[in-house]
Amino acid sequence: xxxxxxxxxxxxxxxxxxxxxxxxxxxxxxxxxxxxxxxxxxxxxxxxxxxxxxxxxxxxxxxxxxxxxxxxxxxxxxxxxxxxxxxxxxxxxxxxxxxxxxxxxxxxxxxxxxxxxxxxxxxxxxxxxxxxxxxxxxxxxxxxxxxxxxxxxxxxxxxxxxxxxxxxxxxxxxxxxxxxxxxxxxxxxxxxxxxxxxxxxxxxxxxxxxxxxxxxxxxxxxxxxxxxxxxxxxxxxxxxxxxxxxxxxxxxxxxxxxxxxxxxxxxxxxxxxxxxxxxxxxxxxxxxxxx
Amino acid sequence: xxxxxxxxxxxxxxxxxxxxxxxxxxxxxxxxxxxxxxxxxxxxxxxxxxxxxxxxxxxxxxxxxxxxxxxxxxxxxxxxxxxxxxxxxxxxxxxxxxxxxxxxxxxxxxxxxxxxxxxxxxxxxxxxxxxxxxxxxxxxxxxxxxxxxxxxxxxxxxxxxxxxxxxxxxxxxxxxxxxxxxxxxxxxxxxxxxxxxxxxxxxxxxxxxxxxxxxxxxxxxxxxxxxxxxxxxxxxxxxxxxxxxxxxxxxxxxxxxxxxxxxxxxxxxxxxxxxxxxxxxxxxxxxxxxxxxxxxxxxxxxxxxxxx
Numbered sequence: 001x002x003x004x005x006x007x008x009x010x011x012x013x014x015x016x017x018x019x020x021x022x023x024x025x026x027x028x029x030x031x032x033x034x035x036x037x038x039x040x041x042x043x044x045x046x047x048x049x050x051x052x053x054x055x056x057x058x059x060x061x062x063x064x065x066x067x068x069x070x071x072x073x074x075x076x077x078x079x080x081x082x083x084x085x086x087x088x089x090x091x092x093x094x095x096x097x098x099x100x101x102x103x104x105x106x107x108x109x110x111x112x113x114x115x116x117x118x119x120x121x122x123x124x125x126x127x128x129x130x131x132x133x134x135x136x137x138x139x140x141x142x143x144x145x146x147x148x149x150x151x152x153x154x155x156x157x158x159x160x161x162x163x164x165x166x167x168x169x170x171x172x173x174x175x176x177x178x179x180x181x182x183x184x185x186x187x188x189x190x191x192x193x194x195x196x197x198x199x200x201x202x203x204x205x206x207x208x209x210x211x212x213x214x215x216x217x218x219x220x221x222x223x224x225x226x227x228x229x230x231x232x233x234x235x236x237x238x239x240x241x242x243x244x245x246x247x248x249x250x251x252x253x254x255x256x257x258x259x260x261x262x263x264x265x266x267x268x269x270x271x272x273x274x275x276x277x278x279x280x281x282x283x284x285x286x287x288x289x290x291x
Numbered sequence: 292x293x294x295x296x297x298x299x300x301x302x303x304x305x306x307x308x309x310x311x312x313x314x315x316x317x318x319x320x321x322x323x324x325x326x327x328x329x330x331x332x333x334x335x336x337x338x339x340x341x342x343x344x345x346x347x348x349x350x351x352x353x354x355x356x357x358x359x360x361x362x363x364x365x366x367x368x369x370x371x372x373x374x375x376x377x378x379x380x381x382x383x384x385x386x387x388x389x390x391x392x393x394x395x396x397x398x399x400x401x402x403x404x405x406x407x408x409x410x411x412x413x414x415x416x417x418x419x420x421x422x423x424x425x426x427x428x429x430x431x432x433x434x435x436x437x438x439x440x441x442x443x444x445x446x447x448x449x450x451x452x453x454x455x456x457x458x459x460x461x462x463x464x465x466x467x468x469x470x471x472x473x474x475x476x477x478x479x480x481x482x483x484x485x486x487x488x489x490x491x492x493x494x495x496x497x498x499x500x501x502x503x504x505x506x507x508x509x510x511x512x513x514x515x516x517x518x519x520x521x522x523x524x525x526x527x528x529x530x531x532x533x534x535x536x537x538x539x540x541x542x543x544x545x546x547x548x549x550x551x552x553x554x555x556x557x558x559x560x561x562x563x564x565x566x567x568x569x570x571x572x573x574x575x576x577x578x579x580x581x582x583x584x585x586x587x588x589x590x591x592x593x594x595x596x597x598x599x
Binding site: 133137144224259274277 | 306531553562
């Protein structure tokens with residue numbers, strides 16, 4: 001059994017290795033990741049520093065030039081440095097939100113699927129209710145209620161992310177639960193918790209992994225939308241979303257203020273979408289046949 | 292059928308009840324003193340106290356909760372703390388603009404998605420197929436608000452074809468509708484493509500072809516009729532999503548819909564408007580889900596209700 005599992009796992013990595021999408025996606029993510037981690041080293045300037053020579057004589061932002069690689073914003077700040085530091089926020093917030101959402105979603109999905117009955121009904125009604133809220137609107141409401149901060153954004157993203165995963169895991173558990181080895185585990189006296197952790201979780205974990213890679217991209221998008229709407233990570237911290245928001249009223253004189261962070265967002269989301277797609281195909285080769 | 296309908300209605304009512312409860316909790320958590328906001332910072336304390344009394348803010352929480360639910364059922368979502376208009380009235384005033392945008396966005400999705408999906412399915416591996424895969428990837432990777440701004444810059448400023456936001460003429464509608472529909476269109480083409488490929492393998496298609504029915508007729512009469520089913524479902528669900536998701540697009544284009552209204556309400560700390568919009572949009576989602584299911588049963592007699 002363990003041998004078989006290993007063989008399947010080896011198959012997964014080989015299959016993933018052979019998909020160009022995985023390479024491109026991985027490279028893009030690596031690019032953004034390095035940018036975020038090494039921001040203090042790579043960024044030529046302090047992202048919050050307002051330079052006197054960062055504005056033109058008439059006080060307009062500077063286009064990309066030798067001194068400021070990607071230009072400056074309306075306060076004379078270096079956009080390249082702000083974009084690098086923005087990567088830190090985006091990746092950190094999305095990472096934490098997805099980890100919490102995947103733990104919570106998996107847990108709820110397992111409990112609902114394993115116990116069925118009243119626990120299942122209650123938990124699934126809760127996901128029904130949460131899924132009925134349009135994500136951005138719910139986030140807008142939550143952001144209005146809680147004072148915007150990094151942790152509030154993480155909470156918002158987690159709240160809108162976990163219900164869909166919980167449903168997915170539950171449907172998976174419902175299938176696994178009926179298999180013979182679960183019955184035999186129970187017959188040999190295994191407790192519910194033990195069965196769930198050692199026998200069911202290994203079968204649902206792949207679903208979670210695929211789902212998280214794909215959801216990472218949408219989390220980044222929602223995070224930037226919240227920042228853009230002014231209900232995300234508060235100023236003066238630079239995020240891609242609030243950089244674009246600041247460029248919104250100035251794009252006619254300084255289009256780079258919106259182009260640069262837009263490209264940064266696309267690189268990130270494209271990376272995760274490509275990798276997620278590849279991971280899904282590599283884990284379940286049958287799906288790639290249908291495409 | 293009637294039993295199913297009743298079950299669905301009860302389920303929907305339950306979800307709406309849950310949604311209303313959550314919005315109530317959110318209203319209660321709202322920082323700041325609504326009565327003080329309404330009275331103004333310099334109003335004497337007794338005035339504020341009177342407003343609190345008038346609005347029932349001094350009552351115990353359960354009492355407020357029951358009252359909130361009771362009023363919501365009658366369509367009373369409270370009044371705006373800014374201009375004391377009824378929230379529902381404020382939503383209905385802005386709703387036509389949002390509906391107009393949402394339907395136009397849906398139309399764009401279908402106009403791009405359906406032909407592309409058919410092309411992709413007829414020739415798997417062709418340029419059309421490649422294009423749908425590429426577009427769907429780009430579509431889900433571009434933040435709509437950024438796409439909107441870039442579109443405004445390119446087609447409103449550099450090449451001044453469209454107005455730089457606002458509301459009124461068809462020209463005002465085109466850019467936001469295109470931006471709104473772009474992301475989803477490739478999704479439709481992917482779904483339609485897979486659905487056509489599924490149907491194509493069915494026996495009755497082979498029979499039709501063997502009878503000598505012309506390929507075009509087979510496509511129109513036999514394949515598309517069945518393959519479009521999932522697209523209909525998607526469109527229904529999507530419309531509900533578009534209703535709530537247009538917030539960012541409305542913010543970018545200054546489109547005076549319910550999303551823009553909710554967004555400006557945040558700056559004014561106008562909680563009733565925000566929560567009213569959230570509640571309203573969620574109820575719309577629940578009803579659209581139900582409608583789609585019912586439509587599906589009518590359109591596809593193969594769907595049996597016994598499973599519940």
